[in-house]
Amino acid sequence: MLNADFILLYVDSPSASARFYADLIGSAPLEESPTFAMAALPSGIMLGLWSRHTVEPAATAGAGGAEIAMTVADAAAVDALHLDWQARGLAILQAPTDLDFGRTFVALDPDGHRLRVFAPGQG
Known part of the structure; x- marks a missing residue:
């Protein structure tokens, strides 16, 4: 495995x-x-x-082609982390919202990769 x-x-x-x-x-x-x-x-x-300029074999995907998802304890932690990252100047792609899998928000790293924070089962 x-x-x-x-x-x-x-x-x-x-x-x-x-x-x-x-x-x-x-x-x-x-x-x-x-x-x-x-x-x-x-x-x-x-x-x-x-x-991306030296990877072998050469990368063909454009910027922002990935998403890293991170879990937190609850909806309050989602909201608190959103405020912290917003204060740090991270671009926020999706403000905190409740979806079918839980409360979540999405920020972007400097290369446009998505950073999703969510609390499972809170939606």
Whole structure:
């Protein structure tokens, strides 16, 4: 059985993206070079940030081709995190709303990848 424990995002600037995610998750990158950076998410999943200009084979998808979903405890935590990220200047694609799977909002990282926060079963 395969274990999905690594997410790779193709980014314009690995160092800029590493700073963005370090601030967002409160953890410094584990590895960083001009073409690649890696961080550990609180869940233990590794996040790789690979330069879209040097990835091999060449990436063909445009910016923002991925979504990372993160769960929080409840609807109040969704709303609080939304306010925090908004204050940090993150672009908000979807304001907090209740959907069939729970309360959620969506922000964008500097490369246009979606960052979805949600509280399951709260919708």
